[in-house]
Every structure is written in structure tokens, then in C-alpha cells.
Amino acid sequence: MKTITVNIVTPDGPVYDSEVSMIIAVTATGEMGVLPGHIPTVAPLGIGAVRLKKENSTELVAVNGGFLEIRPDKATILAQSAELAADIDIARAQESAKRAEGLLQAKKDGVDFKRAELSLKRAMNRINVYEGNV
Numbered sequence: 073m074k075t076i077t078v079n080i081v082t083p084d085g086p087v088y089d090s091e092v093s094m095i096i097a098v099t100a101t102g103e104m105g106v107l108p109g110h111i112p113t114v115a116p117l118g119i120g121a122v123r124l125k126k127e128n129s130t131e132l133v134a135v136n137g138g139f140l141e142i143r144p145d146k147a148t149i150l151a152q153s154a155e156l157a158a159d160i161d162i163a164r165a166q167e168s169a170k171r172a173e174g175l176l177q178a179k180k181d182g183v184d185f186k187r188a189e190l191s192l193k194r195a196m197n198r199i200n201v202y203e204g205n206v
Contacts, residue, residue, distance in 0.1 A: 074108035078124060080133060080149040087154045088133060094125040095147055097140050106142055113142040119193050121206035122149065132157040134201040136194050160202040169195035 073093055080088035095106040098120025117138045124131040138151035172192035176185065200206055 073127060076106065076108040076110070077146045078149070079146070080122070080135070080151060080154050082151050082154050084153075087151075088124070088131075088156065090124070090126075090131075092124045092126055092131075094123075095140075096123040096125070097135070097149070098122075099140065104140070106140075106147055109144050110142050110147075112144070113140075115140045115142075117149065117151065119190070119197050121197065121201045122154075123206065132201045132204065132206060134160060134198045136197070155198065155201070157201050157204070160198050162199065162202050165195050165198040165202065169199060 075091040075093055076095065078088060078090060078092050078095060079086065093108070097104050097106070097115075098118045099115040100118050101115075104115060117135055117140055119136050122133045122135050124133065134155045134157070135149065135151045136153045138149060138154075141148045141150070169192055172188045172195060175188040176192065
């Protein structure tokens with residue numbers, strides 16, 4: 073079975089480095105599947121799960137924006153932040169979601185609604201990746 077090397081890197085350092093048979097990522101225009109031998113491409117990433125398919129399993133990574141650079145034998149994800157499903161602090165993610173929902177429901181002057189929406193989206197992404205609901 074052909075594979076492609078995947079590297080996920082954040083400003084804090086490397087998060088993932090392995091061989092996979094398929095990558096599925098959420099780009100700015102929708103989901104994108106990548107197989108070994110894919111044409112060279114660069115795509116902006118949105119907030120979402122990156123699914124890394126191996127022969128008999130799928131690993132999930134919560135990614136919050138960045139870029140996906142694809143070459144025929146290697147894919148690199150440069151993300152603002154990324155967490156493997158096993159590394160997610162679910163209590164922290166749930167608290168963050170609750171806090172963002174509270175800000176959105178408060179409808180007070182001075183609340184940055186766009187920032188609260190993005191915070192909620194990031195928290196929900198982390199919760200979904202942790203629970204495998206992607």
C-alpha cells in the first residue's frame with residue numbers, strides 16, 4: 073500500500089510525523105482528500121479535524137487554521153495550533169465552549185461577538201475530535 077509522509081507543525085513545535093495512506097482536511101473551501109502521488113498544492117485550512125487514515129485505523133487531529141502544503145510524497149500542515157485527540161484536555165475545551173456560549177448569549181455592549189464565535193468553534197472542534205464525532 074502506498075503512503076504519504078505527514079508532518080503537522082505549530083509555532084510550539086512538531087505535533088505529528090508519520091506515514092499515512094490518506095489525509096482528509098478541512099480547507100477554506102471545504103473538505104479535501106489527499107492520497108499518495110497528489111499534485112503539488114497549497115491550501116488554507118479552516119478550523120476542523122484532520123483525519124489521518126492508516127491501514128486499519130484513523131487518527132484525528134484538531135487543527136485551528138493554517139496551511140496544508142502537498143507534494144507527491146509528503147504533506148506538511150503548518151497550523152496555528154493542533155492537538156492529537158488523545159492530548160485534548162476535554163474539561164478545558166468544555167469550559168471554553170461554555171464561556172464562549174455565555175458571551176454570545178449575553179448580548180452586552182463591548183462583547184466581541186466574532187471573537188466569541190471563533191472561540192466557540194475552536195472549542196467545539198476540540199470536543200468533537202476528542203469524542204471522535206467528525
